Amino acid sequence: MKFASYTSNGERHYGAVTDTGMIALRQDHPQWSTLFEAVCAGGLGTLAQSAQSRAVTHTDFSYDMVLPDARRILCVGVNFPDRNAEYKDGSAQPKYMSLFPRFASGFTGHDRPLIRPPESDQLDYEGEVAIVIGKGGRRIAQADAYDHIAALTLCNEGTIRDWVRHAKFNVTQGKNWDRSGAMGPWLVPFTDAAQLDDARIITRVNGEVRQDDLLSRMMHPIRREIEYISTFMTLAPGDIIVTGTPTGSGARLDPPQFLKPGDTVEVEVAGIGILRNTVEDEG
Template sequence: MKYATYTADDQTFYGAVTDDGMIALNADFPQWPTLLDVVQAGGFAALEEAAKAKRVTHTDFEFEMVLPNAPRILCVGVNFPDRNAEYKDGSEQPKYMSLFPRFASGFTGHNRPLIRPPENETLDYEGEVAIVIGKTGRRIRQADAYDHISAITLCNEGTIRDWVRHAKFNVTQGKNWDNSGAIGPWLVPFTDASQLDDARIITRVNGEVRQDDVLSRMMHPIRREIEYISTFMTLQPGDIIVTGTPTGSGARLDPPQYLKPGDVVEVEVNGIGTLRNTVEDERL
């Protein structure tokens, strides 16, 4: 079963996703007012049981960023071998992973527009798998890493490319424009290693495949990401790790092809689904 945050009738709900619409569940669990609370309580089994006894609540709704109150979002950069080569700097595979923070305000939901700001037009896409931590841990061993995952979802880690070069050592400015990326459409509870080990990422822009790779080729696999990150910080339920994008982002094409209003970007991963977004200019 899949679970999403959505709005309907000017209210925000979370619930189970079906082919016919949404089954609202938040009213059944007042102790868990948001989907983040469900993650932190390990409540997916209870949600599934409740959803079996209910009918579709909403057929007219809009998806929100799946965890709009996510406390911490950490992204892994340059994590595929061809992606490293795209930089054409002669560097070998890095020993340690590149990391940077993103904030929930930088993400919108499925079928919502990514927003291109007037300050710069270099809005780019990055299709990725995101994992949601469900169990507290520090110095987690790789062998135990998957035990700490609650759910998986998709991310279009939209980036204003020119702004990642505003300073010498950080990319935070280019990575946190409001509604420049998307996370969703939903959370898929994590139950089996094959959900990640066998996953394939495909990113399309206007139907054209731009990114196509498998997670098994990551330079720093997800087990290693959890191990490394939990070395210096305690991972908490609700933390999101955006795990890395394959080669083929717009900035690395010749000539570069940045997103523009009217474009449609789709990030597809087998076993999770498809995250779809249009592109609009910011309304001032």
């Protein structure tokens, strides 16, 4: 069962995804006005049971960012060995992971355009897996980390490259342009370690493979990410961790190849799905 946030006839909904359309579930669960609230309440199992007895309610709809009211999104940077080597600074694998925040306003939904702002032509792609926390905690041990994941989704962690160096060591500006990235299309409940441990992530631009790697090669595995982040902050249900992108982003190609209007970007992980977006200029 997959769950999505979506808009139909100007009204926002959440529901179960089927091959023929959406099954709206909000009216059956007024205690949860959004998918985010359902996740925070541990309600994905309840939603799945409800969807089994319901017919498709919407065939004409647009996907929204999967959790548009997410309060905290933390991203792990430079988390694959080849990605670290791209920086050509001779550094060994870092002892600690790099982290930065993103905000929900910086993401759009599946099959909606990424927006390139007039201030820069350096819109770049970064295909990643994102995990959604279902059970909060502090100082979570790696052995227990997967018990705290509610669901998985995909992320194109779009970046305005020349804005990540506006300050001495701050990338936040380049990572939070409105609708510069995407997250979705849906949430897949996390039920088995193999969903992450055996996962292969592929990013394509106009059908050309640009990124292709295994999550098992991460320098800081997802269990470690949860352990480390929960050391300094209490993870809460609904928090999102964007786990890191492989080598092959446009900025690191020779010559660089940034996204331009008309391009199509796809991020794919078997068992989760395909996140697809086109590119448009703002306005």
